[in-house]
Amino acid sequence: MPFYHKLGSIPQKRHTQFRKPDGSLYAEQLVGTLGFSGVSSLLYHKNPPTKIERIGEPVPFSYKLAKEAKYAPSHLRTLGEKTTGTDYLKARRTMMANNDCAISICNPSEKEMAYFYKNSIADEVVFVHEGSGDLLTQMGKIEFRPGDYLVIPRTVIHKFRFNEGQVRLLVIESFSPVETPRRYRNHFGQLLEHSPFCERDMRAPSELVQEDEKGEYLVQIKREGFLHQYYYDFSPLDVVGWDGYFFPYAFSIHDFEPITGRIHQPPPVHQTFEAHNFVICSFVPRLYDYHPQAIPAPYNHSNVDSDEVLYYVEGNFMSRKGIDIASFTIHPSGITHGPHPGTIEASIGKVATEELAVMIDTFKPLYITEEAMQYLDPNYPMSWKDGHTDPPRAADMMD
Numbered sequence: 001m002p003f004y005h006k007l008g009s010i011p012q013k014r015h016t017q018f019r020k021p022d023g024s025l026y027a028e029q030l031v032g033t034l035g036f037s038g039v040s041s042l043l044y045h046k047n048p049p050t051k052i053e054r055i056g057e058p059v060p061f062s063y064k065l066a067k068e069a070k071y072a073p074s075h076l077r078t079l080g081e082k083t084t085g086t087d088y089l090k091a092r093r094t095m096m097a098n099n100d101c102a103i104s105i106c107n108p109s110e111k112e113m114a115y116f117y118k119n120s121i122a123d124e125v126v127f128v129h130e131g132s133g134d135l136l137t138q139m140g141k142i143e144f145r146p147g148d149y150l151v152i153p154r155t156v157i158h159k160f161r162f163n164e165g166q167v168r169l170l171v172i173e174s175f176s177p178v179e180t181p182r183r184y185r186n187h188f189g190q191l192l193e194h195s196p197f198c199e200r201d202m203r204a205p206s207e208l209v210q211e212d213e214k215g216e217y218l219v220q221i222k223r224e225g226f227l228h229q230y231y232y233d234f235s236p237l238d239v240v241g242w243d244g245y246f247f248p249y250a251f252s253i254h255d256f257e258p259i260t261g262r263i264h265q266p267p268p269v270h271q272t273f274e275a276h277n278f279v280i281c282s283f284v285p286r287l288y289d290y291h292p293q294a295i296p297a298p299y300n301h302s303n304v305d306s307d308e309v310l311y312y313v314e315g316n317f318m319s320r321k322g323i324d325i326a327s328f329t330i331h332p333s334g335i336t337h338g339p340h341p342g343t344i345e346a347s348i349g350k351v352a353t354e355e356l357a358v359m360i361d362t363f364k365p366l367y368i369t370e371e372a373m374q375y376l377d378p379n380y381p382m383s384w385k386d387g388h389t390d391p392p393r394a395a396d397m398m399d
Helices: 343-347 371-375
Strands: 005-008 027-032 040-045 074-077 092-097 101-106 116-119 123-130 133-137 140-144 148-152 158-162 168-174 217-223 226-232 239-244 249-252 271-275 278-283 307-314 327-331 356-362
Touching: 074 371, 092 327, 092 371, 101 356, 133 148, 140 148, 140 249, 148 271
Parallel strands: 116 217
Antiparallel strands: 005 239, 027 040, 040 239, 074 327, 092 101, 101 168, 116 158, 123 148, 123 168, 133 140, 133 158, 148 249, 217 226, 271 278, 278 356, 307 327, 307 356
Protein backbone atom coordinates (compact mmCIF):
# COMPACT_ATOMS: atom_id res chain seq x y z
CA MET A 1 0.00 0.00 0.00
CA PRO A 2 1.28 3.50 -0.79
CA PHE A 3 0.33 5.05 2.56
CA TYR A 4 1.62 4.67 6.09
CA HIS A 5 -0.37 3.10 8.93
CA LYS A 6 0.38 2.06 12.50
CA LEU A 7 -1.48 0.26 15.24
CA GLY A 8 -0.73 -0.61 18.86
CA SER A 9 2.53 0.03 20.72
CA ILE A 10 5.87 0.42 18.95
CA PRO A 11 9.27 1.81 20.00
CA GLN A 12 10.28 5.31 18.96
CA LYS A 13 13.11 3.99 16.75
CA ARG A 14 13.08 0.83 14.65
CA HIS A 15 15.53 -2.00 15.39
CA THR A 16 16.02 -0.79 18.97
CA GLN A 17 15.17 -2.38 22.30
CA PHE A 18 11.45 -2.74 22.99
CA ARG A 19 10.76 -4.52 26.24
CA LYS A 20 7.77 -6.23 27.82
CA PRO A 21 6.61 -5.34 31.34
CA ASP A 22 8.73 -8.25 32.68
CA GLY A 23 11.86 -6.79 31.05
CA SER A 24 12.24 -9.31 28.23
CA LEU A 25 12.35 -8.17 24.60
CA TYR A 26 9.46 -8.22 22.19
CA ALA A 27 10.35 -10.05 18.96
CA GLU A 28 10.69 -7.71 15.99
CA GLN A 29 9.72 -8.99 12.52
CA LEU A 30 10.03 -7.29 9.14
CA VAL A 31 7.47 -8.37 6.53
CA GLY A 32 7.54 -7.05 2.99
CA THR A 33 8.11 -7.62 -0.71
CA LEU A 34 10.94 -7.42 -3.25
CA GLY A 35 13.63 -8.37 -0.80
CA PHE A 36 14.39 -5.28 1.25
CA SER A 37 13.48 -2.76 -1.46
CA GLY A 38 9.66 -3.07 -1.60
CA VAL A 39 6.95 -1.91 0.78
CA SER A 40 7.25 -3.38 4.28
CA SER A 41 6.02 -3.24 7.86
CA LEU A 42 7.62 -3.94 11.24
CA LEU A 43 5.71 -6.17 13.67
CA TYR A 44 6.39 -6.67 17.39
CA HIS A 45 5.44 -10.09 18.81
CA LYS A 46 5.11 -11.40 22.34
CA ASN A 47 6.52 -14.73 21.12
CA PRO A 48 9.35 -15.37 18.64
CA PRO A 49 7.59 -16.01 15.29
CA THR A 50 10.39 -18.45 14.42
CA LYS A 51 9.49 -20.82 17.30
CA ILE A 52 7.94 -23.82 15.49
CA GLU A 53 6.62 -26.62 17.71
CA ARG A 54 6.27 -29.26 14.98
CA ILE A 55 5.57 -29.70 11.26
CA GLY A 56 2.87 -32.05 9.99
CA GLU A 57 2.57 -33.80 6.64
CA PRO A 58 1.81 -31.50 3.67
CA VAL A 59 -1.67 -31.73 2.18
CA PRO A 60 -2.12 -31.48 -1.62
CA PHE A 61 -3.92 -28.28 -2.58
CA SER A 62 -3.99 -27.68 -6.30
CA TYR A 63 -6.12 -27.86 -9.43
CA LYS A 64 -5.95 -29.49 -12.85
CA LEU A 65 -6.51 -27.67 -16.11
CA ALA A 66 -9.23 -29.13 -18.33
CA LYS A 67 -7.70 -30.67 -21.44
CA GLU A 68 -11.14 -30.90 -23.09
CA ALA A 69 -11.92 -27.17 -22.72
CA LYS A 70 -12.46 -25.53 -26.11
CA TYR A 71 -11.02 -22.25 -27.34
CA ALA A 72 -14.34 -20.44 -27.33
CA PRO A 73 -16.42 -17.90 -25.40
CA SER A 74 -17.49 -19.61 -22.17
CA HIS A 75 -20.19 -19.16 -19.55
CA LEU A 76 -19.92 -20.76 -16.10
CA ARG A 77 -23.09 -20.86 -13.96
CA THR A 78 -22.29 -21.16 -10.23
CA LEU A 79 -25.39 -19.64 -8.60
CA GLY A 80 -26.80 -23.05 -7.67
CA GLU A 81 -23.84 -23.78 -5.39
CA LYS A 82 -24.99 -22.68 -1.93
CA THR A 83 -21.92 -24.28 -0.37
CA THR A 84 -18.81 -25.58 -2.06
CA GLY A 85 -17.25 -27.12 1.03
CA THR A 86 -17.00 -26.96 4.80
CA ASP A 87 -14.19 -24.61 5.77
CA TYR A 88 -12.61 -21.69 3.92
CA LEU A 89 -9.87 -23.68 2.16
CA LYS A 90 -11.84 -26.86 1.47
CA ALA A 91 -14.59 -24.72 -0.08
CA ARG A 92 -12.28 -23.22 -2.72
CA ARG A 93 -12.96 -24.32 -6.28
CA THR A 94 -10.56 -22.89 -8.82
CA MET A 95 -12.37 -22.01 -12.06
CA MET A 96 -9.50 -20.78 -14.24
CA ALA A 97 -5.81 -20.00 -13.94
CA ASN A 98 -2.52 -19.17 -15.64
CA ASN A 99 1.00 -18.40 -14.43
CA ASP A 100 -0.04 -14.95 -13.18
CA CYS A 101 -3.28 -15.58 -11.31
CA ALA A 102 -5.93 -18.09 -10.27
CA ILE A 103 -9.66 -17.34 -9.96
CA SER A 104 -11.82 -19.35 -7.56
CA ILE A 105 -15.25 -19.47 -5.99
CA CYS A 106 -15.55 -20.18 -2.27
CA ASN A 107 -18.86 -20.73 -0.46
CA PRO A 108 -17.97 -22.24 2.94
CA SER A 109 -20.59 -23.63 5.29
CA GLU A 110 -18.52 -23.33 8.49
CA LYS A 111 -18.61 -19.91 10.15
CA GLU A 112 -15.11 -19.85 11.67
CA MET A 113 -11.84 -21.37 10.62
CA ALA A 114 -10.28 -23.78 13.14
CA TYR A 115 -6.80 -22.85 11.88
CA PHE A 116 -4.86 -19.91 10.47
CA TYR A 117 -3.84 -19.54 6.84
CA LYS A 118 -0.89 -17.98 5.05
CA ASN A 119 -0.28 -17.83 1.32
CA SER A 120 3.50 -17.67 1.02
CA ILE A 121 3.67 -17.10 -2.73
CA ALA A 122 0.66 -14.99 -3.71
CA ASP A 123 -1.39 -11.97 -2.74
CA GLU A 124 -5.10 -12.72 -2.45
CA VAL A 125 -8.02 -10.45 -3.32
CA VAL A 126 -11.23 -11.81 -1.79
CA PHE A 127 -14.39 -10.22 -3.17
CA VAL A 128 -17.33 -10.65 -0.81
CA HIS A 129 -20.38 -11.31 -2.98
CA GLU A 130 -22.55 -12.45 -0.08
CA GLY A 131 -21.83 -12.61 3.64
CA SER A 132 -20.28 -10.52 6.37
CA GLY A 133 -17.96 -10.97 9.33
CA ASP A 134 -14.40 -10.31 10.46
CA LEU A 135 -11.04 -10.90 8.84
CA LEU A 136 -8.66 -11.59 11.74
CA THR A 137 -4.98 -10.99 10.97
CA GLN A 138 -1.74 -10.51 12.87
CA MET A 139 -2.02 -6.85 11.92
CA GLY A 140 -5.53 -6.42 13.27
CA LYS A 141 -9.20 -6.97 12.53
CA ILE A 142 -11.10 -5.82 9.45
CA GLU A 143 -14.89 -5.98 9.42
CA PHE A 144 -16.29 -6.86 6.01
CA ARG A 145 -19.67 -6.84 4.29
CA PRO A 146 -21.09 -7.56 0.81
CA GLY A 147 -19.27 -5.68 -1.93
CA ASP A 148 -15.92 -5.51 -0.13
CA TYR A 149 -12.62 -6.36 -1.74
CA LEU A 150 -10.29 -7.76 0.92
CA VAL A 151 -6.68 -7.35 -0.24
CA ILE A 152 -4.44 -9.73 1.72
CA PRO A 153 -0.71 -9.50 0.88
CA ARG A 154 1.35 -12.67 0.81
CA THR A 155 2.72 -13.95 4.14
CA VAL A 156 -0.02 -12.25 6.21
CA ILE A 157 -1.35 -14.88 8.63
CA HIS A 158 -5.13 -14.67 8.90
CA LYS A 159 -8.46 -16.42 9.33
CA PHE A 160 -12.09 -15.60 8.56
CA ARG A 161 -15.01 -15.44 10.97
CA PHE A 162 -18.34 -15.27 9.15
CA ASN A 163 -21.70 -14.15 10.46
CA GLU A 164 -24.80 -16.28 9.96
CA GLY A 165 -26.22 -16.50 6.45
CA GLN A 166 -25.05 -17.34 2.94
CA VAL A 167 -21.35 -16.82 2.21
CA ARG A 168 -20.33 -16.43 -1.42
CA LEU A 169 -16.77 -15.33 -2.22
CA LEU A 170 -14.73 -14.70 -5.35
CA VAL A 171 -11.02 -15.31 -4.67
CA ILE A 172 -8.36 -13.91 -7.00
CA GLU A 173 -4.86 -15.17 -6.29
CA SER A 174 -2.04 -13.03 -7.69
CA PHE A 175 1.53 -14.26 -8.03
CA SER A 176 2.76 -10.67 -8.06
CA PRO A 177 1.90 -7.76 -5.72
CA VAL A 178 -1.60 -6.30 -6.07
CA GLU A 179 -1.48 -2.51 -6.38
CA THR A 180 -3.67 0.44 -7.24
CA PRO A 181 -3.43 1.54 -10.92
CA ARG A 182 -0.21 3.41 -11.66
CA ARG A 183 -1.92 6.05 -13.78
CA TYR A 184 -3.93 7.15 -10.74
CA ARG A 185 -0.85 7.69 -8.51
CA ASN A 186 1.72 10.46 -8.32
CA HIS A 187 5.43 9.69 -7.93
CA PHE A 188 5.02 9.64 -4.14
CA GLY A 189 2.39 6.87 -4.45
CA GLN A 190 -0.59 9.05 -3.46
CA LEU A 191 -3.81 8.57 -5.41
CA LEU A 192 -4.46 11.57 -7.63
CA GLU A 193 -7.51 13.82 -7.88
CA HIS A 194 -8.84 12.09 -11.01
CA SER A 195 -8.68 8.63 -9.42
CA PRO A 196 -12.10 6.95 -8.98
CA PHE A 197 -11.23 6.29 -5.30
CA CYS A 198 -8.75 7.50 -2.72
CA GLU A 199 -6.98 6.40 0.44
CA ARG A 200 -9.83 7.42 2.73
CA ASP A 201 -11.99 4.76 1.01
CA MET A 202 -9.57 2.03 2.15
CA ARG A 203 -10.17 0.41 5.52
CA ALA A 204 -6.96 -0.69 7.23
CA PRO A 205 -7.08 -2.97 10.30
CA SER A 206 -9.00 -1.11 13.00
CA GLU A 207 -7.89 -2.87 16.17
CA LEU A 208 -5.38 -5.49 17.22
CA VAL A 209 -6.70 -8.92 18.24
CA GLN A 210 -4.51 -10.64 20.84
CA GLU A 211 -4.81 -14.26 21.93
CA ASP A 212 -2.58 -15.02 24.92
CA GLU A 213 -3.70 -18.56 25.78
CA LYS A 214 -1.16 -21.33 25.28
CA GLY A 215 -2.22 -24.36 23.26
CA GLU A 216 -1.79 -25.91 19.85
CA TYR A 217 -2.27 -23.50 16.96
CA LEU A 218 -2.16 -24.64 13.35
CA VAL A 219 -1.04 -22.38 10.51
CA GLN A 220 -1.61 -23.84 7.05
CA ILE A 221 0.92 -22.36 4.65
CA LYS A 222 0.21 -22.55 0.93
CA ARG A 223 3.18 -23.13 -1.33
CA GLU A 224 3.69 -24.91 -4.66
CA GLY A 225 0.50 -26.99 -4.69
CA PHE A 226 0.51 -27.98 -1.02
CA LEU A 227 -0.79 -26.78 2.34
CA HIS A 228 2.12 -27.18 4.75
CA GLN A 229 1.06 -27.85 8.35
CA TYR A 230 2.93 -25.72 10.91
CA TYR A 231 2.08 -26.05 14.61
CA TYR A 232 2.90 -23.53 17.35
CA ASP A 233 2.21 -23.50 21.10
CA PHE A 234 1.04 -19.88 20.94
CA SER A 235 -1.42 -17.99 18.76
CA PRO A 236 -0.06 -16.01 15.82
CA LEU A 237 -2.35 -13.22 17.04
CA ASP A 238 0.26 -12.01 19.53
CA VAL A 239 1.31 -8.72 17.90
CA VAL A 240 1.34 -5.73 20.28
CA GLY A 241 2.04 -3.16 17.58
CA TRP A 242 3.24 -2.55 14.04
CA ASP A 243 3.79 0.19 11.49
CA GLY A 244 4.58 0.49 7.82
CA TYR A 245 3.14 0.38 4.32
CA PHE A 246 2.47 -3.37 4.03
CA PHE A 247 -0.87 -4.54 5.43
CA PRO A 248 -4.24 -6.02 4.51
CA TYR A 249 -7.15 -3.68 3.82
CA ALA A 250 -10.74 -3.56 2.60
CA PHE A 251 -12.15 -1.48 -0.22
CA SER A 252 -15.85 -1.51 -1.07
CA ILE A 253 -16.95 -1.74 -4.69
CA HIS A 254 -19.71 0.68 -3.65
CA ASP A 255 -17.03 3.34 -3.02
CA PHE A 256 -15.74 3.16 -6.59
CA GLU A 257 -16.76 6.37 -8.38
CA PRO A 258 -17.47 5.56 -12.04
CA ILE A 259 -15.93 7.60 -14.85
CA THR A 260 -18.50 8.49 -17.51
CA GLY A 261 -18.51 10.54 -20.73
CA ARG A 262 -20.57 11.75 -23.69
CA ILE A 263 -19.81 8.54 -25.59
CA HIS A 264 -19.09 4.98 -24.43
CA GLN A 265 -15.99 4.72 -22.24
CA PRO A 266 -13.57 1.79 -22.72
CA PRO A 267 -13.12 -0.87 -20.00
CA PRO A 268 -9.89 0.61 -18.51
CA VAL A 269 -11.95 3.39 -16.85
CA HIS A 270 -13.31 0.67 -14.52
CA GLN A 271 -9.84 -0.44 -13.38
CA THR A 272 -9.47 -0.85 -9.61
CA PHE A 273 -6.30 -2.92 -9.10
CA GLU A 274 -3.34 -4.04 -11.16
CA ALA A 275 -0.74 -6.79 -10.93
CA HIS A 276 1.78 -8.31 -13.32
CA ASN A 277 -0.05 -9.28 -16.52
CA PHE A 278 -3.61 -8.71 -15.27
CA VAL A 279 -6.00 -6.09 -13.89
CA ILE A 280 -9.17 -6.12 -11.78
CA CYS A 281 -12.02 -3.77 -12.69
CA SER A 282 -15.32 -2.77 -11.04
CA PHE A 283 -18.55 -2.21 -12.97
CA VAL A 284 -20.85 -0.19 -10.73
CA PRO A 285 -24.17 1.72 -11.02
CA ARG A 286 -23.55 4.75 -13.22
CA LEU A 287 -25.08 7.22 -15.67
CA TYR A 288 -24.88 6.24 -19.31
CA ASP A 289 -23.31 8.32 -22.07
CA TYR A 290 -25.00 11.66 -22.73
CA HIS A 291 -24.20 12.44 -26.38
CA PRO A 292 -27.61 12.88 -28.09
CA GLN A 293 -26.86 9.93 -30.39
CA ALA A 294 -24.87 7.84 -27.91
CA ILE A 295 -25.11 4.04 -27.88
CA PRO A 296 -24.69 2.97 -24.24
CA ALA A 297 -24.04 -0.69 -25.08
CA PRO A 298 -20.37 -1.55 -25.63
CA TYR A 299 -19.12 -1.90 -29.19
CA ASN A 300 -17.91 -5.23 -30.59
CA HIS A 301 -14.22 -5.71 -29.97
CA SER A 302 -11.43 -8.22 -30.28
CA ASN A 303 -9.32 -8.72 -27.20
CA VAL A 304 -6.13 -9.15 -29.17
CA ASP A 305 -3.89 -9.10 -26.10
CA SER A 306 -6.12 -10.19 -23.22
CA ASP A 307 -8.65 -12.68 -21.95
CA GLU A 308 -11.71 -11.00 -20.42
CA VAL A 309 -13.51 -12.53 -17.41
CA LEU A 310 -16.68 -10.99 -15.98
CA TYR A 311 -18.17 -12.14 -12.68
CA TYR A 312 -21.77 -10.95 -12.33
CA VAL A 313 -22.70 -9.68 -8.86
CA GLU A 314 -26.00 -7.83 -9.05
CA GLY A 315 -28.51 -6.33 -11.49
CA ASN A 316 -29.23 -7.16 -15.11
CA PHE A 317 -26.19 -6.60 -17.34
CA MET A 318 -27.63 -4.75 -20.33
CA SER A 319 -25.26 -6.20 -22.94
CA ARG A 320 -25.89 -9.85 -22.02
CA LYS A 321 -28.89 -12.18 -22.09
CA GLY A 322 -29.44 -15.31 -20.00
CA ILE A 323 -26.68 -14.53 -17.52
CA ASP A 324 -27.21 -15.21 -13.80
CA ILE A 325 -25.61 -13.51 -10.85
CA ALA A 326 -22.59 -15.56 -9.69
CA SER A 327 -21.92 -16.44 -13.35
CA PHE A 328 -18.62 -16.02 -15.16
CA THR A 329 -18.30 -15.15 -18.82
CA ILE A 330 -14.88 -15.74 -20.36
CA HIS A 331 -13.96 -14.21 -23.72
CA PRO A 332 -10.50 -15.34 -24.81
CA SER A 333 -8.10 -13.16 -26.78
CA GLY A 334 -8.42 -13.20 -30.53
CA ILE A 335 -12.16 -13.91 -30.70
CA THR A 336 -14.43 -10.93 -31.43
CA HIS A 337 -17.14 -10.42 -28.82
CA GLY A 338 -19.78 -7.87 -27.99
CA PRO A 339 -23.40 -7.35 -26.95
CA HIS A 340 -26.01 -10.02 -27.55
CA PRO A 341 -28.46 -9.48 -30.45
CA GLY A 342 -31.06 -6.83 -29.68
CA THR A 343 -29.23 -5.32 -26.71
CA ILE A 344 -27.53 -2.54 -28.70
CA GLU A 345 -30.80 -1.12 -30.00
CA ALA A 346 -32.47 -1.68 -26.61
CA SER A 347 -29.76 0.34 -24.84
CA ILE A 348 -30.41 3.53 -26.84
CA GLY A 349 -32.19 6.12 -24.75
CA LYS A 350 -31.37 4.44 -21.42
CA VAL A 351 -29.93 6.91 -18.92
CA ALA A 352 -28.43 4.73 -16.18
CA THR A 353 -27.60 1.20 -15.08
CA GLU A 354 -27.69 -0.55 -11.73
CA GLU A 355 -25.39 -3.42 -12.75
CA LEU A 356 -22.58 -4.62 -10.50
CA ALA A 357 -19.76 -6.87 -11.69
CA VAL A 358 -16.08 -7.66 -11.22
CA MET A 359 -13.89 -7.99 -14.31
CA ILE A 360 -10.48 -9.65 -14.54
CA ASP A 361 -8.52 -8.98 -17.73
CA THR A 362 -5.39 -11.08 -18.16
CA PHE A 363 -2.65 -10.41 -20.71
CA LYS A 364 -1.75 -14.08 -21.03
CA PRO A 365 -4.23 -16.87 -21.85
CA LEU A 366 -6.41 -18.21 -19.03
CA TYR A 367 -7.21 -21.91 -18.82
CA ILE A 368 -10.41 -23.43 -17.46
CA THR A 369 -9.96 -26.10 -14.78
CA GLU A 370 -11.50 -29.57 -14.54
CA GLU A 371 -13.66 -28.38 -11.63
CA ALA A 372 -15.07 -25.56 -13.75
CA MET A 373 -16.32 -27.89 -16.49
CA GLN A 374 -19.37 -28.93 -14.43
CA TYR A 375 -20.62 -25.31 -14.57
CA LEU A 376 -20.10 -24.83 -18.31
CA ASP A 377 -23.03 -23.68 -20.49
CA PRO A 378 -22.40 -25.49 -23.81
CA ASN A 379 -24.77 -23.22 -25.77
CA TYR A 380 -23.10 -19.93 -24.87
CA PRO A 381 -20.70 -19.69 -27.88
CA MET A 382 -23.74 -19.80 -30.22
CA SER A 383 -25.87 -17.34 -28.23
CA TRP A 384 -25.26 -14.52 -30.76
CA LYS A 385 -27.14 -16.41 -33.52
CA ASP A 386 -30.44 -15.02 -34.79
CA GLY A 387 -33.36 -16.80 -33.19
CA HIS A 388 -31.27 -18.19 -30.32
CA THR A 389 -33.41 -18.75 -27.23
CA ASP A 390 -31.72 -18.10 -23.93
CA PRO A 391 -32.37 -20.48 -21.04
CA PRO A 392 -34.23 -18.93 -18.09
CA ARG A 393 -32.06 -17.17 -15.52
CA ALA A 394 -32.02 -19.01 -12.20
CA ALA A 395 -32.00 -15.63 -10.45
CA ASP A 396 -35.35 -14.77 -12.08
CA MET A 397 -36.92 -17.99 -10.80
CA MET A 398 -35.74 -17.58 -7.18
CA ASP A 399 -38.20 -16.56 -4.48
